[in-house]
Amino acid sequence: MASTGHALPDTGARTTLPWSGDPLLDAKLTVPAAPRAHVARHRLLDGLSAGAAGPLTLITGPAGTGKTTLAAAWARSGGPPGPVAWLTLDMYDRTPGVFWSYVVEALRRALPRLPDGIGMPSAPGDAGTSLLTRLAAATERLPAPVVLVLDGFEKVAGRRVPAGLEFLLEHAGPLWRLVITSRVDPLLPLHRYRAEDRLTEIRGADLAFTPHEVAVLLRRHDLRPPEDVVQALTRRTEGWAAGLRLCALAMGRTDDPAAFVRSLVSSEQVVSGYLLAEVLDAQSAATTELLLRTSVLDRLHPDLANALGGGGDAEAILARLTRENAFVEPVPGTTWCRVHPLFAEVLRTQLRIRHPGLAPRLHARAARWLAGAGCVTEALEHAAQAGDWQYATWLALRQLLVGSLLATPEAERVAGAFAGMPSSVPGAEPALVAAACRLARQDRAGCRTHLAAAERARDERRPAGPHPRGTDPQPHPEVALTHALLRLLCGPGDGERGEHDGVGAHGPHRGGRGDGDVGGDGDGGDGRRLRAAEEAARAVSDLQRQLPAGLVRVHPEIEALRLHGLARAFLGAGRLGEARHLGAEAVDACTTDATLPLRHRALGLLALAESAEGALTSAEDHALRALALTEGQGVGPDQCSGAGYLALAVVVVERDEREDREAAHRRLEQALACPDVPDDPVLAAEAAVLRARLELSRGRWEAALGALPGPGAAGERWPAQRLALTRAVVALARGDHRAAIAAVHDVPADGPAPLIALAGAHLVAGRPDRARRLLDRACGSPRLSLPDRVAAQLVRAHAAVLADDRTTAQRLLVDALDAARPERLRRPFTDAGPWLRHLLGGIDGTAAAPARGAWLTARGGAALPCPVTPLSGREREVLGCVQRMMTVDEIAAELTLSVNTVKTHLRSVYRKLGVSRRRDAVERARELHVL
Amino acid sequence: MRYEFRVTGDVSRLLSEAFPELRTEPARRETLFFGTVSDEAHLYGLLARFQDLGLRVEEMRRLPE
Structure with missing residues (x-):
């Protein structure tokens, strides 16, 4: 069916709007044709x-x-x-x-x-x-x-x-x-x-309409009433264009137009009601029935009208109504048409009154016709209005709409269609769609609950008894793919954090492994989690290959979601290198406008992984790109991810630029306002770590500890480790090495960072040999990040200071400074303690450390390479005026420039700073020290 | 919350039936619509519906509960 509806010339331009799938796109972008009898x-x-x-x-x-x-x-x-x-x-x-x-x-x-x-x-x-x-x-x-x-x-x-x-x-x-x-x-x-x-x-x-225009309009309809009739009509309709057209139509049908006008003028009724009744009553029974039945549609197609039981001659009826130009308007260049809103509302009401209970059945039929015509989202909305959830969910799954729901600007519409779905709808497919809707709202726990329900329903559907495995009815690949994708994306549940995990790794039995050790439990619950994620990702890949190539091509977000989910799983396991690699691949997979929301999220995740690895410049760049996509673009506030904001705050904290503490606070608040930060354990832990770090930098230890949730609060390895190590830092800052060691023992993970933290604590506790052994183990790790490397050097330097070997201490410090300088990574030096200040400052200029450490104390990034194109002098002046809240006109007057020149400078400033609002420009410029 | 809308002219049944949630009462050269409005969105939806049907709202007020 339905070939005429989307037989539009394929201009190729539609490829820029891949989520649309709307055959009426051309009509939206075309100047509408003049109505018949146009004045x-x-x-x-x-x-x-x-x-x-x-x-x-x-x-x-x-x-x-x-x-x-x-x-x-x-x-x-x-x-x-x-x-x-x-x-x-x-x-x-x-x-x-x-x-x-x-x-x-x-x-x-x-x-x-x-x-x-x-x-x-x-x-x-x-x-x-x-x-x-x-x-x-x-x-x-x-x-x-x-x-x-x-x-x-x-x-x-x-x-x-x-x-x-x-x-x-x-x-x-x-x-x-x-x-x-x-x-x-x-x-x-x-x-x-x-x-x-x-x-x-x-x-x-x-x-x-003026009386003159009314007269012209009537003449176009071959009506030439006397002047007083024209005047009366104009007065009665108050020049209302739609009313006048209806009048012309009614007058054309009657033998005595003057009598029609007289009765209209003398009626006390509202003009619209009077005319609507006139026009509707004049229609034949077949036409009325067609109009009533199609009133459930926003726009009509002859085939669709016939499918709704219009009697088979919808094309002729619609053509006549269009020709008469009363209330049916053609959509230019297509065989579709629209009913004037004035009538649509009345027709819907009359359908309800004359055929109670028919509307849902019509919606259900329209859904099937529209799905066949490729208007999937519209079909979904009609199925939802019909309450036909089995069909709606079947359609959504077969068309891979879960991808759209999770990653594209179309999400709002798809989610809206399912907003009214009751939880009582039985079956695996409704449960899968419900799970996807929860995930789209960043509710991972809800997603997991519905996924479990979907699995139960699927298992019940399989025939019980001694059927050989091969005869099990296999779910469609689209359904299986959606299932695997949701498994991957909703991540591990808190309930799944089992006894194999970190919780068991810090019991008393650990004493047997040597009290200086940390849990080497390299493959506990986290290993299982990561394997499960990799398995799900592989399943998505395999299933994609089983699907028609055309379907996969119009859903590039599926592959991007797969990469993003995998990157997130690796980040949760603390495998930063893989997380970065996959995150970058996910960003690259988001090539269309439709995948902008996902690109935003993937950039944020990438930035966060980079910030943890100490790649601060790159993290800042990616985070800013992520944020740029949120301003007036495809990413709405409900789809906004806090990962980018967190990464920016981490960058500030890692660089420890004191005057930017406010910026870090602001970024943290912005992150917390995003729906995914409280929900995602990795992001939630990062937010807590940042809060604690900011409190610590003000010397508020209690508040810093209070900001960190207790051990075992985070299920995954990486967030648990971040929290525990931060607790250790706070403990060391107040000189409590015992508490620091205990905190590190809470860490369930492997990796060098806990070993280095432990080494620092043991050194302070007077056990330099143990510290050295731990450092040697840490530095042998292939996963040593830049902050780890710098921190390890500093612990060694501290050990040398304590051993009174200042030459070695200096050499080690210089190494650490050289390693940290390119990224301006100051935080490990601040964490190290007061001994460092003596080493840096207490030696005369012949030593290398003070000179090479100049960047450490030189505050602000103005002298350092700026991540954005530098502003010109004029641009800086204009921005200075913006900071003083001046309008464009005032700036022009102040700087004796033309308004347009000021605007040009402003645009250039926005472009260079990657912002699109005045306030953001000022903020960003302050952060970069260009103001 | 309950609202009353005063609309110009006699409103025929064809039009008033488009407001199944409101009751109507004819007044001199005017028609009163009144009933329970569930929230702000409903209120603006009603105003848009009046406009869609070519009805002019003369006055609108919230009724005491």
Whole structure:
């Protein structure tokens, strides 16, 4: 069925919107055709042309006042000062990622020579700058004016899209023009725009038809009533365009138009109700039935209408209704059409009253038709409205929509469809989808519960008894893949932290292994966990190969999710090298706009792994790229990951830049506001470690200890180790080496870091030989990270100081300084204790250490290589003004520059700093010491 | 919370049936809609529905419980 619906020319442009799958994309980006009997309204067209001399024109008015018709007529006329990019909005476009992709696509169609790379944040060289900044920069280079029309802006409810638009209006080049049609005033600072004379408005009263326009409209319908009838009609309808069209239609049907007008004028009824009844009553029974049954749809297709029981001649009926131009409008370039919202609401109500209980059945049928036509998300929504959860979940799994749910801007819509699914729906497939929905909300525990339910349901379904294994009904590969992917991503549960794990490794029996040792339990619960994760990841790979190549190709997020899940598992096990490698692969696998949210998460994870390995410059860079994707892009607040914020805070703490402690605090707070930080044990532990570190740097030991959850609170190896080692650092800072040793004994893991911490404690406790043995073991590890290496050198240096061997101590210190310098890794030196200060400062200039340690005490990073392109002098001046809260106009006056030059400088500042907001620019500049 | 909406003109059944959650009462050249509004989202949804159907809200007020 349904071939005509999506027989659109494949322009290839759709590949930039792979999550859409919407055959009506072309229609959204096309200027709508003029309705039959269109009236050219010159006073309004001229108003629009005048408005387009300035940056913003707003057309507002209630439904059916002719906003779209006017904007479209203007776009087709010679009025616009340049090419027109048109975008018809619908309620699914309120996700910024979706909205801005459409905007870029609309511009690309209007301007063949739009600079490349605007919509492709993954393109090399664009990293760290947000799409909005790049869009603003692109408008700067426009050769001639360009008009963007956003039709139906009231449908993008919420603040996120208007906020981005406000930024663009503020920073776009002088040839950029915006026209907005909306039923309600958009959430833009219209007052300010009015005061600055940057806004042209065409409002409801302007849109009302004048008697002259009414007469023209009626003439187009071959009606020539006398002047007084025209006047009466105009008064009665208050010039309401939709009402006048209905009048013309009703008058055309009757033999006595004047009588119709008389009875309309004398009626006390609301115009819309009166006319709706007139028009609906005039339809044949078959037409009425068709309209009622199709009222469950947002838009109609003849085949779909027939599938809903329209009687088989839907095409003819719809063609007639479209021709009559009453309330059915064609979607240009397609065989689809839309019913005017005025009628849609009434028809839905009448369906409910005349055919109670039919609506769910119609939704269920529509779902199947739409799924067959490739409109999967829409199909899902209809199945949900039908309450047909078995079908909805089956469809979601077969179409690999779990990937979309977990990683793409489409997630909101898919999650919305399943929001109403009751937990009582039986079966493995509903349980799998419920698990995915929980994971999408960062609820790993809930995900695991539903996964377990899915496994139980699956096992029950298998025939019991002595069937040979091979005859078990195998689940479809799509379902099995979803299952394996969810297993991988939801990670190990706290309940699965067994006695084989770290908890058992610090009991009294450990004394037998020598009191200086740490748990060498290299393959306990953590080994099992990692193996399980690797197994699940392998299953996902294998199953992907069993699926049709086309299905896999449209879901690149599955492979990216697989890599990300595996990277996360390795990080949880403390295998930083593998975590980095896989994290980078996951980032590279996110190549489309649709995978931006996942790219954001993968970058954050990568940055966190790097920050733990001491690769601070790289960690900072990746974390900033992760954050750049959250501003006005595909990543909404609910999909935001705290990993990048945490990595930035770790970088600050590791560099121990005192004046930046506030920045670390701020980053930590931002991280805690992200939904995944409390839920993910690795992130939660990192947040606790940071809090403790910040308290410790103020000398508040108790508060530092209070910030750390007790031993055994974190199930996985890596977070448990991070927490225990931080406890040891706090204990050593207050001189309690016994407590430090006890804390390290809590560490369930192998790896060099616990050995080094223990060595430090034993050294302070007066056991240098044991310390040396531990260090030798630690330094033999292939997993020695930079902070480990530096810390080990410092313990050795300390040992040398205690042995009164200052020459060796100096040599070791110089080695440590040289190793730490490229990353400005100061934290191990701060942790080391007061002896270091004597060694550094107490020797005269002939020694190498003080000179080479200059960077250690030189605070601030201004003299050091900056991770961003340096700002020019002018840019710095402009940024200084921004810091003083000056407006663009004030800055221009202050620096005697033109407003546009100031804007150019600002855009350049934003680009270099990788931000898209004034406040962020100031903050970022402070962090980088460029202000 | 209970609300009352005062809408211009006589509203026919065809239109008032689109508000199954509200009761209507004709007044002079006006129609009163009143009933329980579950939350803010519902309230704005109702206002949008009035607008969709070409109805003009003259006045809206919250009724004492």
